[in-house]
Amino acid sequence: MLRIAILSSGALMVLVVQIGCSTSERATAASNCTATPPSSINVKLCSTITGGTDATNVSQCTTCCTAGGYALSSFAYNDHCTCGSLDQDASATPCAAQVTDAEECLSCCGSAGYQNYQYVADASCGCTLKGNSTICAETVSQPNPADACSCCCLGKGYISSAYIGLGTPQCECVAE
Numbered sequence: 001m002l003r004i005a006i007l008s009s010g011a012l013m014v015l016v017v018q019i020g021c022s023t024s025e026r027a028t029a030a031s032n033c034t035a036t037p038p039s040s041i042n043v044k045l046c047s048t049i050t051g052g053t054d055a056t057n058v059s060q061c062t063t064c065c066t067a068g069g070y071a072l073s074s075f076a077y078n079d080h081c082t083c084g085s086l087d088q089d090a091s092a093t094p095c096a097a098q099v100t101d102a103e104e105c106l107s108c109c110g111s112a113g114y115q116n117y118q119y120v121a122d123a124s125c126g127c128t129l130k131g132n133s134t135i136c137a138e139t140v141s142q143p144n145p146a147d148a149c150s151c152c153c154l155g156k157g158y159i160s161s162a163y164i165g166l167g168t169p170q171c172e173c174v175a176e
Contacts, residue, residue, distance in 0.1 A: 037157065041157065041159060043077040043083075046083055047077070049080070049081035051075075070085055074159050076160055094108065094127065095108035105117050109125070112127060114128060114131075133171065136149055136152035145165065146163035159175060
């Protein structure tokens with residue numbers, strides 16, 4: 001099964017692709033998630049919104065989280081709208097004044113462990129979507145690794161995750 005999750009931060013939307021188990025396996029495994037996220041993630045505020053693959057629901061989730069004072073939204077917790085705060089270090093990007101063009105910005109952000117960059121011509125370089133592929137690495141051996149990955153990352157304070165089941169399986173936790 002191909003699962004697509006959408007991580008939203010205002011105007012920035014990022015698609016996260018997960019390849020994992022069937023829908024019935026996901027429902028069983030997701031309901032078993034007992035992660036207790038840190039205070040920067042709120043799984044209750046907008047939890048009545050479900051179905052993260054529907055564009056209308058994604059928009060409603062983003063609006064609800066924003067109204068509740070959260071900059072990030074996803075469907076990381078049992079396919080319910082999940083709200084999150086920006087990482088405290090998000091504004092302290094490591095490449096802000098070190099680059100002179102988009103290629104240098106991309107290279108700097110990539111070297112610092114970020115998956116995305118924003119370069120404003122002759123002005124600044126911003127890095128977003130920092131991934132961590134070690135914090136929940138053990139989940140790839142679970143019976144339903146995509147769900148185990150999502151649950152583990154949420155419990156560790158990451159608003160989104162990506163399970164990659166092709167080649168060497170990998171769980172990547174993603175923060176803004």
